[in-house]
Amino acid sequence: xxxxxxxxxxxxxxxxxxxxxxxxxxxxxxxxxxxxxxxxxxxxxxxxxxxxxxxxxxxxxxxxxxxxxxxxxxxxxxxxxxxxxxxxxxxxxxxxxxxxxxxxxxxxxxxxxxxxxxxxxxxxxxxxxxxxxxxxxxxxxxxxxxxxxxxxxxxxxxxxxxxxxxxxxxxxxxxxxxxxxxxxxxxxxxxxxxxxxxxxxxxxxxxxxxxxxxxxxxxxxxxxxxxxxxxxxxxxxxxxxxxxxxxxxxxxxxxxxxxxxxxxxxxxxxxxxxxxxxxxxxxxxxxxxxxxxxxxxxxxxxxxxxxxxxxxxxxxxxxxxxxxxxxxxxxxxxxx
Ligand code: ISE
Numbered sequence: 001x002x003x004x005x006x007x008x009x010x011x012x013x014x015x016x017x018x019x020x021x022x023x024x025x026x027x028x029x030x031x032x033x034x035x036x037x038x039x040x041x042x043x044x045x046x047x048x049x050x051x052x053x054x055x056x057x058x059x060x061x062x063x064x065x066x067x068x069x070x071x072x073x074x075x076x077x078x079x080x081x082x083x084x085x086x087x088x089x090x091x092x093x094x095x096x097x098x099x100x101x102x103x104x105x106x107x108x109x110x111x112x113x114x115x116x117x118x119x120x121x122x123x124x125x126x127x128x129x130x131x132x133x134x135x136x137x138x139x140x141x142x143x144x145x146x147x148x149x150x151x152x153x154x155x156x157x158x159x160x161x162x163x164x165x166x167x168x169x170x171x172x173x174x175x176x177x178x179x180x181x182x183x184x185x186x187x188x189x190x191x192x193x194x195x196x197x198x199x200x201x202x203x204x205x206x207x208x209x210x211x212x213x214x215x216x217x218x219x220x221x222x223x224x225x226x227x228x229x230x231x232x233x234x235x236x237x238x239x240x241x242x243x244x245x246x247x248x249x250x251x252x253x254x255x256x257x258x259x260x261x262x263x264x265x266x267x268x269x270x271x272x273x274x275x276x277x278x279x280x281x282x283x284x285x286x287x288x289x290x291x292x293x294x295x296x297x298x299x300x301x302x303x304x305x306x307x308x309x310x311x312x313x314x315x316x317x318x319x320x321x322x323x324x325x326x327x328x329x330x331x332x333x334x335x336x
Contacts, residue, residue, distance in 0.1 A: 005288050006033035006039055008068035010059045010083060012046040013099060016074030017304070018273055018280060023072075024050040026281045030288045033069075036062040059083055063090050070291045077172065084301070088113045092278070093291045095284075097125040099176045100304025104312045107305035115332045120296040123287055124304035126180040128237075130282035133250035137239055138185045140248035144295075146336040147244025152186050152215070154178040155252070157236040159271060161229050164207040165201050167318045170229045171311045175211060178225045179310045180303060181239060182215060190223070190310050193214040194327050195318035200230075213314050234268030235275055240320050252273040302335040 007030055010019045020032045034055035037043035047053040056062040059079070063071055063086050070093040071236055073083050081101035085096035088110070100122075101107035114122060128134045141149050156178055165173070183190060198210040215223030240249035254275075255267040269275040285300070290297045310326050315323040 003029065003292075005030045005078050005106055005291050006067055006069045006326075007072060007288070008034040008036070008062045008070070009046075009053075009068040009074065010036045010054075010062060010071045010079075011072075011074035011076075011097075011331040012039070013074065014040045014273065016072065017042075017046050017049075019072050019074055019095075019284060020046050020050050020053075022281050022284050027288050029292060030159065030284075032157060034062050040225055048113050050158055054179075060086060063087055063092060069091065070094065070255050070288070081110050084110050084122055085113045087146055088117055091117070093121050093123075093287075093296060095123045095125060095287045098180075098304070099172050099308060099311070100124050100301060101196070101308050102172065104305065104309040105310040107301075110301050111332065114301050115334060118334065120300055120334055121294060122304070123290075123298040123300040124180075124301065124307075125283065126177060126184070126299040126303065126307075127276055127279040127283040128177055128181050129184060130286065131276055131279040134181060134185065134239055137241055137248045140238050142187075143245060145243075146241075146246035146248060148221075149186055149241050149243055150221055152182045152217075152221070152239070153242070154181060154225050154239045155236070156225070156286065157222050157226040157228050157231045157252075158227070158236050159231055159232070164172045164204055165229050166206050167195075167197055167211065170197075170208045170211050170227055170306075171314045171318075175213065175225055175227050175228065175314065176307050176311050178227070178239075179314070180299065182217075182223050182225065182307060183303070184299070185239065185241060186217055186221060186223070188217045188219055188221070189306065189328055190215050190246040190326055191218045192323055193310060193313045194323040195314045197318050205298070207208070208318075209317070213317075220264075226327055235270075235271050236268060237275060302331055 032050040034054040236252040238252040313324040
Protein backbone atom coordinates (compact mmCIF):
# COMPACT_ATOMS: atom_id res chain seq x y z
CA UNK A 1 0.00 0.00 0.00
CA UNK A 2 1.34 3.46 -0.88
CA UNK A 3 1.49 6.21 1.78
CA UNK A 4 -1.88 7.51 0.58
CA UNK A 5 -4.84 5.40 1.67
CA UNK A 6 -7.31 5.05 -1.22
CA UNK A 7 -10.91 5.02 -0.08
CA UNK A 8 -14.05 3.97 -1.93
CA UNK A 9 -17.27 5.59 -0.74
CA UNK A 10 -20.60 3.83 -1.32
CA UNK A 11 -23.44 6.36 -1.27
CA UNK A 12 -23.10 9.97 -2.41
CA UNK A 13 -26.04 11.38 -0.44
CA UNK A 14 -25.78 13.69 2.60
CA UNK A 15 -23.74 11.30 4.75
CA UNK A 16 -21.59 9.73 2.02
CA UNK A 17 -21.00 13.15 0.50
CA UNK A 18 -19.86 14.50 3.87
CA UNK A 19 -17.49 11.56 4.43
CA UNK A 20 -16.05 12.06 0.93
CA UNK A 21 -15.51 15.79 1.50
CA UNK A 22 -13.97 15.16 4.94
CA UNK A 23 -11.58 12.61 3.39
CA UNK A 24 -10.62 15.12 0.70
CA UNK A 25 -10.33 18.29 2.79
CA UNK A 26 -9.38 17.08 6.24
CA UNK A 27 -7.40 13.84 5.97
CA UNK A 28 -4.07 14.49 4.28
CA UNK A 29 -3.13 10.81 4.14
CA UNK A 30 -6.25 9.71 2.23
CA UNK A 31 -8.02 10.31 -1.06
CA UNK A 32 -11.41 9.35 -2.43
CA UNK A 33 -10.36 6.91 -5.14
CA UNK A 34 -13.90 5.86 -6.04
CA UNK A 35 -17.49 6.79 -5.36
CA UNK A 36 -20.65 4.79 -6.03
CA UNK A 37 -24.27 5.85 -6.18
CA UNK A 38 -27.28 4.66 -8.13
CA UNK A 39 -27.86 8.34 -8.93
CA UNK A 40 -25.04 8.90 -11.46
CA UNK A 41 -25.30 12.70 -11.41
CA UNK A 42 -24.98 12.76 -7.62
CA UNK A 43 -21.92 10.47 -7.77
CA UNK A 44 -20.35 12.63 -10.52
CA UNK A 45 -20.84 15.78 -8.42
CA UNK A 46 -19.12 14.28 -5.39
CA UNK A 47 -16.36 12.79 -7.59
CA UNK A 48 -15.68 16.22 -9.11
CA UNK A 49 -15.67 17.85 -5.63
CA UNK A 50 -13.12 15.26 -4.50
CA UNK A 51 -10.71 15.94 -7.36
CA UNK A 52 -11.88 13.37 -9.91
CA UNK A 53 -12.64 10.02 -8.26
CA UNK A 54 -13.70 6.99 -10.32
CA UNK A 55 -17.48 6.69 -10.46
CA UNK A 56 -19.30 3.37 -10.05
CA UNK A 57 -22.95 2.43 -10.38
CA UNK A 58 -22.33 -0.94 -8.75
CA UNK A 59 -21.18 -1.27 -5.12
CA UNK A 60 -19.66 -4.77 -5.58
CA UNK A 61 -17.46 -3.45 -8.42
CA UNK A 62 -16.20 -0.62 -6.22
CA UNK A 63 -15.37 -3.06 -3.39
CA UNK A 64 -13.51 -5.34 -5.85
CA UNK A 65 -11.46 -2.47 -7.34
CA UNK A 66 -7.79 -3.23 -6.55
CA UNK A 67 -7.14 0.52 -6.22
CA UNK A 68 -9.52 0.71 -3.25
CA UNK A 69 -7.81 0.05 0.12
CA UNK A 70 -10.83 0.64 2.35
CA UNK A 71 -14.57 1.18 1.93
CA UNK A 72 -17.01 3.62 3.55
CA UNK A 73 -20.62 2.39 3.44
CA UNK A 74 -23.15 5.22 3.52
CA UNK A 75 -25.84 3.51 1.44
CA UNK A 76 -29.43 3.12 2.75
CA UNK A 77 -29.59 1.05 5.96
CA UNK A 78 -31.04 -2.05 4.28
CA UNK A 79 -27.79 -2.56 2.33
CA UNK A 80 -25.35 -2.13 5.24
CA UNK A 81 -24.99 -5.71 6.46
CA UNK A 82 -24.66 -7.33 3.04
CA UNK A 83 -22.16 -4.76 1.76
CA UNK A 84 -20.13 -5.13 4.95
CA UNK A 85 -20.00 -8.90 4.38
CA UNK A 86 -18.84 -8.30 0.81
CA UNK A 87 -15.99 -6.09 2.14
CA UNK A 88 -15.06 -8.77 4.69
CA UNK A 89 -15.01 -11.43 1.94
CA UNK A 90 -12.73 -9.16 -0.12
CA UNK A 91 -10.45 -8.65 2.92
CA UNK A 92 -11.02 -4.87 2.88
CA UNK A 93 -11.34 -2.64 5.95
CA UNK A 94 -14.80 -1.10 6.10
CA UNK A 95 -16.34 1.84 7.92
CA UNK A 96 -20.05 1.06 7.87
CA UNK A 97 -22.52 3.76 8.86
CA UNK A 98 -24.93 2.86 11.64
CA UNK A 99 -26.97 0.73 11.95
CA UNK A 100 -24.74 -2.21 11.02
CA UNK A 101 -27.86 -4.19 10.11
CA UNK A 102 -31.62 -3.89 10.09
CA UNK A 103 -31.93 -6.41 12.95
CA UNK A 104 -29.94 -8.70 15.21
CA UNK A 105 -30.23 -11.69 12.89
CA UNK A 106 -28.63 -9.80 10.01
CA UNK A 107 -25.99 -8.47 12.41
CA UNK A 108 -25.19 -12.03 13.50
CA UNK A 109 -24.34 -12.97 9.92
CA UNK A 110 -21.79 -10.12 9.78
CA UNK A 111 -20.21 -11.41 12.99
CA UNK A 112 -20.07 -14.96 11.58
CA UNK A 113 -18.34 -13.70 8.43
CA UNK A 114 -15.76 -11.73 10.40
CA UNK A 115 -15.09 -14.54 12.86
CA UNK A 116 -14.66 -16.97 9.94
CA UNK A 117 -12.05 -14.60 8.48
CA UNK A 118 -10.29 -14.57 11.86
CA UNK A 119 -9.75 -10.81 12.13
CA UNK A 120 -11.60 -7.54 12.61
CA UNK A 121 -12.13 -5.55 9.44
CA UNK A 122 -15.26 -3.60 10.37
CA UNK A 123 -15.68 -0.30 12.17
CA UNK A 124 -19.25 0.88 12.76
CA UNK A 125 -20.07 4.60 12.46
CA UNK A 126 -20.96 5.21 16.10
CA UNK A 127 -19.17 8.55 15.86
CA UNK A 128 -20.29 9.67 19.33
CA UNK A 129 -17.10 7.84 20.44
CA UNK A 130 -15.17 10.73 18.84
CA UNK A 131 -17.37 13.57 20.15
CA UNK A 132 -15.53 15.74 22.69
CA UNK A 133 -18.71 16.14 24.83
CA UNK A 134 -19.39 12.40 25.07
CA UNK A 135 -15.71 11.74 25.72
CA UNK A 136 -15.59 14.35 28.50
CA UNK A 137 -18.55 12.81 30.34
CA UNK A 138 -17.06 9.33 29.99
CA UNK A 139 -13.69 10.55 31.26
CA UNK A 140 -15.23 11.96 34.45
CA UNK A 141 -17.23 8.80 35.08
CA UNK A 142 -14.28 6.50 34.33
CA UNK A 143 -12.00 8.48 36.65
CA UNK A 144 -14.07 7.21 39.58
CA UNK A 145 -14.26 10.71 41.12
CA UNK A 146 -18.07 10.51 41.34
CA UNK A 147 -18.10 6.93 42.57
CA UNK A 148 -19.79 4.02 40.82
CA UNK A 149 -21.87 4.87 37.73
CA UNK A 150 -25.53 4.45 38.69
CA UNK A 151 -27.62 5.91 35.86
CA UNK A 152 -27.04 6.75 32.17
CA UNK A 153 -29.34 9.30 30.52
CA UNK A 154 -29.52 10.61 26.98
CA UNK A 155 -31.84 13.05 25.26
CA UNK A 156 -31.88 12.94 21.45
CA UNK A 157 -33.76 15.72 19.68
CA UNK A 158 -34.29 15.44 15.91
CA UNK A 159 -35.56 18.52 14.09
CA UNK A 160 -37.95 16.46 11.96
CA UNK A 161 -38.31 13.38 9.78
CA UNK A 162 -39.17 13.03 6.08
CA UNK A 163 -42.51 11.44 6.87
CA UNK A 164 -44.06 9.82 9.93
CA UNK A 165 -41.49 7.37 11.32
CA UNK A 166 -42.52 4.10 12.91
CA UNK A 167 -41.03 2.80 16.16
CA UNK A 168 -38.47 0.70 14.21
CA UNK A 169 -37.36 3.75 12.20
CA UNK A 170 -36.70 5.79 15.33
CA UNK A 171 -35.01 2.96 17.26
CA UNK A 172 -32.81 1.70 14.38
CA UNK A 173 -32.16 5.10 12.82
CA UNK A 174 -31.70 7.35 15.85
CA UNK A 175 -31.78 5.63 19.24
CA UNK A 176 -29.26 3.01 18.12
CA UNK A 177 -26.60 5.70 18.66
CA UNK A 178 -27.69 6.17 22.27
CA UNK A 179 -27.91 2.41 22.80
CA UNK A 180 -24.27 2.24 21.77
CA UNK A 181 -23.34 5.28 23.88
CA UNK A 182 -24.99 3.66 26.91
CA UNK A 183 -22.97 0.42 26.51
CA UNK A 184 -19.73 2.22 25.67
CA UNK A 185 -19.93 4.94 28.32
CA UNK A 186 -21.14 2.71 31.15
CA UNK A 187 -18.70 -0.04 30.12
CA UNK A 188 -21.28 -2.80 30.48
CA UNK A 189 -24.04 -4.58 28.62
CA UNK A 190 -27.74 -3.74 28.67
CA UNK A 191 -29.75 -6.66 30.02
CA UNK A 192 -33.35 -5.40 29.95
CA UNK A 193 -35.37 -2.69 28.22
CA UNK A 194 -38.84 -1.22 28.55
CA UNK A 195 -40.10 1.07 25.77
CA UNK A 196 -42.99 3.53 25.71
CA UNK A 197 -43.83 5.76 22.78
CA UNK A 198 -46.20 8.46 21.69
CA UNK A 199 -47.64 8.28 18.15
CA UNK A 200 -48.17 11.39 16.02
CA UNK A 201 -51.92 10.99 16.42
CA UNK A 202 -54.37 8.32 17.61
CA UNK A 203 -55.18 7.68 13.92
CA UNK A 204 -51.54 6.63 13.34
CA UNK A 205 -50.87 4.24 16.24
CA UNK A 206 -47.77 2.76 14.55
CA UNK A 207 -46.03 6.11 14.15
CA UNK A 208 -43.53 7.18 16.83
CA UNK A 209 -43.16 10.85 17.64
CA UNK A 210 -41.51 10.49 21.04
CA UNK A 211 -39.82 7.34 22.30
CA UNK A 212 -38.65 6.65 25.86
CA UNK A 213 -36.61 3.55 26.70
CA UNK A 214 -35.82 2.54 30.26
CA UNK A 215 -32.73 0.35 30.57
CA UNK A 216 -31.27 -2.00 33.08
CA UNK A 217 -27.58 -2.90 32.83
CA UNK A 218 -26.07 -6.23 33.87
CA UNK A 219 -24.82 -4.78 37.19
CA UNK A 220 -28.29 -3.44 38.00
CA UNK A 221 -27.43 0.16 37.02
CA UNK A 222 -30.20 2.00 35.20
CA UNK A 223 -30.62 4.10 32.07
CA UNK A 224 -33.13 6.26 30.29
CA UNK A 225 -33.01 7.10 26.58
CA UNK A 226 -35.37 9.68 25.09
CA UNK A 227 -35.84 10.54 21.44
CA UNK A 228 -38.05 13.23 19.98
CA UNK A 229 -38.24 12.37 16.29
CA UNK A 230 -39.89 15.64 15.28
CA UNK A 231 -39.02 18.51 17.60
CA UNK A 232 -39.63 21.15 14.97
CA UNK A 233 -36.88 23.54 16.10
CA UNK A 234 -33.38 22.04 15.74
CA UNK A 235 -31.04 19.20 16.71
CA UNK A 236 -29.75 18.56 20.22
CA UNK A 237 -28.01 15.67 21.90
CA UNK A 238 -27.09 15.44 25.56
CA UNK A 239 -25.85 12.65 27.79
CA UNK A 240 -25.23 12.29 31.50
CA UNK A 241 -23.94 9.74 33.95
CA UNK A 242 -25.07 9.94 37.55
CA UNK A 243 -22.58 8.50 40.01
CA UNK A 244 -22.72 7.92 43.76
CA UNK A 245 -21.48 11.41 44.56
CA UNK A 246 -22.05 13.56 41.48
CA UNK A 247 -23.33 13.87 37.93
CA UNK A 248 -21.33 14.39 34.72
CA UNK A 249 -23.53 15.96 32.07
CA UNK A 250 -22.78 17.27 28.58
CA UNK A 251 -24.18 20.64 27.59
CA UNK A 252 -26.58 20.18 24.67
CA UNK A 253 -25.32 23.18 22.69
CA UNK A 254 -21.91 24.54 21.76
CA UNK A 255 -23.06 28.07 20.89
CA UNK A 256 -22.71 31.01 23.31
CA UNK A 257 -25.59 32.17 25.47
CA UNK A 258 -26.47 35.67 24.27
CA UNK A 259 -28.36 38.13 26.50
CA UNK A 260 -30.00 41.00 24.61
CA UNK A 261 -33.21 43.05 24.65
CA UNK A 262 -34.51 41.43 27.82
CA UNK A 263 -34.03 37.97 26.36
CA UNK A 264 -31.56 35.11 26.47
CA UNK A 265 -30.88 33.37 23.16
CA UNK A 266 -28.78 30.42 22.08
CA UNK A 267 -28.37 29.14 18.54
CA UNK A 268 -29.40 25.49 18.03
CA UNK A 269 -27.66 23.31 15.42
CA UNK A 270 -29.75 22.29 12.42
CA UNK A 271 -28.68 18.66 12.19
CA UNK A 272 -26.13 16.02 13.15
CA UNK A 273 -23.73 17.02 10.39
CA UNK A 274 -23.33 20.39 12.13
CA UNK A 275 -23.45 19.09 15.70
CA UNK A 276 -20.97 16.27 15.11
CA UNK A 277 -18.73 18.01 12.54
CA UNK A 278 -15.60 17.42 14.62
CA UNK A 279 -16.59 13.87 15.58
CA UNK A 280 -17.04 12.85 11.92
CA UNK A 281 -13.59 14.21 11.02
CA UNK A 282 -11.90 12.60 14.03
CA UNK A 283 -13.67 9.30 13.33
CA UNK A 284 -12.42 9.35 9.72
CA UNK A 285 -8.90 10.34 10.74
CA UNK A 286 -8.72 7.47 13.24
CA UNK A 287 -10.12 4.96 10.75
CA UNK A 288 -7.73 5.95 7.95
CA UNK A 289 -4.80 5.82 10.40
CA UNK A 290 -5.83 2.33 11.48
CA UNK A 291 -5.89 1.16 7.84
CA UNK A 292 -2.41 2.59 7.29
CA UNK A 293 -1.24 0.67 10.37
CA UNK A 294 -2.93 -2.56 9.24
CA UNK A 295 -5.24 -2.87 12.25
CA UNK A 296 -8.92 -2.17 12.96
CA UNK A 297 -10.01 -0.09 15.94
CA UNK A 298 -13.06 1.93 17.05
CA UNK A 299 -16.60 0.59 17.49
CA UNK A 300 -16.58 -2.96 16.16
CA UNK A 301 -19.02 -5.19 14.31
CA UNK A 302 -19.67 -6.73 17.73
CA UNK A 303 -20.76 -3.31 19.01
CA UNK A 304 -22.98 -2.95 15.94
CA UNK A 305 -24.48 -6.41 16.56
CA UNK A 306 -25.01 -5.88 20.31
CA UNK A 307 -26.73 -2.56 19.56
CA UNK A 308 -29.05 -4.32 17.10
CA UNK A 309 -30.00 -6.97 19.68
CA UNK A 310 -30.89 -4.20 22.13
CA UNK A 311 -32.74 -2.33 19.35
CA UNK A 312 -34.77 -5.48 18.54
CA UNK A 313 -35.67 -5.77 22.23
CA UNK A 314 -36.68 -2.07 22.38
CA UNK A 315 -39.03 -2.53 19.42
CA UNK A 316 -40.50 -5.75 20.85
CA UNK A 317 -41.06 -4.01 24.18
CA UNK A 318 -42.72 -0.99 22.55
CA UNK A 319 -45.10 -3.24 20.64
CA UNK A 320 -45.91 -5.55 23.56
CA UNK A 321 -45.82 -2.85 26.29
CA UNK A 322 -43.77 -5.29 28.38
CA UNK A 323 -40.14 -5.28 29.56
CA UNK A 324 -37.92 -7.44 27.32
CA UNK A 325 -34.67 -9.19 28.32
CA UNK A 326 -31.68 -8.85 25.99
CA UNK A 327 -29.93 -12.11 25.28
CA UNK A 328 -26.38 -11.33 24.16
CA UNK A 329 -24.27 -14.38 23.24
CA UNK A 330 -20.63 -14.74 24.35
CA UNK A 331 -18.27 -12.34 22.62
CA UNK A 332 -15.93 -14.11 20.16
CA UNK A 333 -12.24 -13.70 21.01
CA UNK A 334 -11.42 -11.48 17.99
CA UNK A 335 -13.45 -8.74 19.71
CA UNK A 336 -11.23 -8.75 22.81
C1 ISE B 1 -29.08 10.26 11.75
O1 ISE B 1 -29.11 9.28 10.75
C2 ISE B 1 -27.83 10.15 12.52
O2 ISE B 1 -27.02 9.28 12.37
C3 ISE B 1 -27.72 11.10 13.63
O3 ISE B 1 -26.52 10.96 14.33
C4 ISE B 1 -28.88 10.86 14.55
O4 ISE B 1 -28.79 11.72 15.65
C5 ISE B 1 -30.18 11.09 13.82
O5 ISE B 1 -31.24 10.89 14.69
C6 ISE B 1 -30.26 10.10 12.66
O6 ISE B 1 -31.46 10.31 11.96
